[in-house]
Amino acid sequence: MNLKAELERYVMFLLSKREYATKDLVRCTTARAKLLLKKNKVETEVRDAVIEKTITELIEKLTRLGMLSDERYMRMMVRHQVGRKLGFRAISLKLKQKGITLTSLCFKELMSDEGVTDTNEHDVGQILELVKRKYPGYSKDYKIKTRAFGFLVRRGFSIDLIQKALKLDES
Numbered sequence: 679m680n681l682k683a684e685l686e687r688y689v690m691f692l693l694s695k696r697e698y699a700t701k702d703l704v705r706c707t708t709a710r711a712k713l714l715l716k717k718n719k720v721e722t723e724v725r726d727a728v729i730e731k732t733i734t735e736l737i738e739k740l741t742r743l744g745m746l747s748d749e750r751y752m753r754m755m756v757r758h759q760v761g762r763k764l765g766f767r768a769i770s771l772k773l774k775q776k777g778i779t780l781t782s783l784c785f786k787e788l789m790s791d792e793g794v795t796d797t798n799e800h801d802v803g804q805i806l807e808l809v810k811r812k813y814p815g816y817s818k819d820y821k822i823k824t825r826a827f828g829f830l831v832r833r834g835f836s837i838d839l840i841q842k843a844l845k846l847d848e849s
Contacts, residue, residue, distance in 0.1 A: 681711060681714060681715065681728065681732055682732050682735070682736070684714060685707055685710065685711055685714075685732060685733070685736055686736060688707065688710050689703065689707055689736060689740065692706060693740075693745055693746070697750060697751050697754050698746070698751065699748055699751045699755075699776040699777055699778060700737060700741075700746060700748050700777065701776055701777030701778075702776060702777075703737070703740075703746065704733055704737065707733050707736065708729055708733060711728075711729040711732065711733065712725065712729065715728070748777075751776070751778070752773060752778050752788065753788055755769075755772065755773060755776070755778075756769055756773075756788050756789065759772060763804055763807075763808060763833065764833055764834045765801060765830075765833055765834030765835035765836070765839075766789065766801075766834060766835075766836075767834040767835070767836065768832075768833055768834020768835075769789070769834060771834070801835060801839055801843075802839065802842060802843040802846065805830055805835055805839065805840060805844075806843055806846075808829075808830065808833065809826045809829075809830065809843075809844070809847075812826070812829060813825065813826040813829070817844075817847065817848055823844070826844075827840060827844075
């Protein structure tokens with residue numbers, strides 16, 4: 679059995695289905711490699727060294743060929759999360775969880791292109807739209823207003839922005 683060829687086929691299969699972040703692809707490929715090598719009863723230390731070397735080579739090759747790109751994945755992820763009406767903080771947290779560095783200039787440009795910033799007037803309208811849809815009559819009941827506030831925080835909007843939006847709606 680040729681581990682490298684088998685893992686390459688597996689990665690091509692995964693990439694044919696959807697876009698992956700490098701961290702996710704490494705995790706999937708590592709699990710697959712361990713499963714393949716476990717059948718052959720290879721010693722743990724040797725197995726881990728072979729897996730790491732093989733996966734590193736595979737990731738480098740895919741990146742060189744342009745089949746794996748964290749930047750492309752980040753663009754797809756940001757567009758998807760903006761469509762779900764998530765705020766700046768929630769989107770940046772999801773990207774950090776996927777192992778994508780947020781210090782890149784590309785991230786800041788993409789977020790501003792999509793109209794998502796930490797203090798944006800567009801977000802105020804989005805907050806009001808979400809609250810009115812999910813919690814109609816929230817301004818009359820304190821308990822419902824508290825739930826709405828928590829809902830918006832979980833959606834990734836800043837507390838200052840939420841307070842600003844809710845005060846605007848009350849007046």
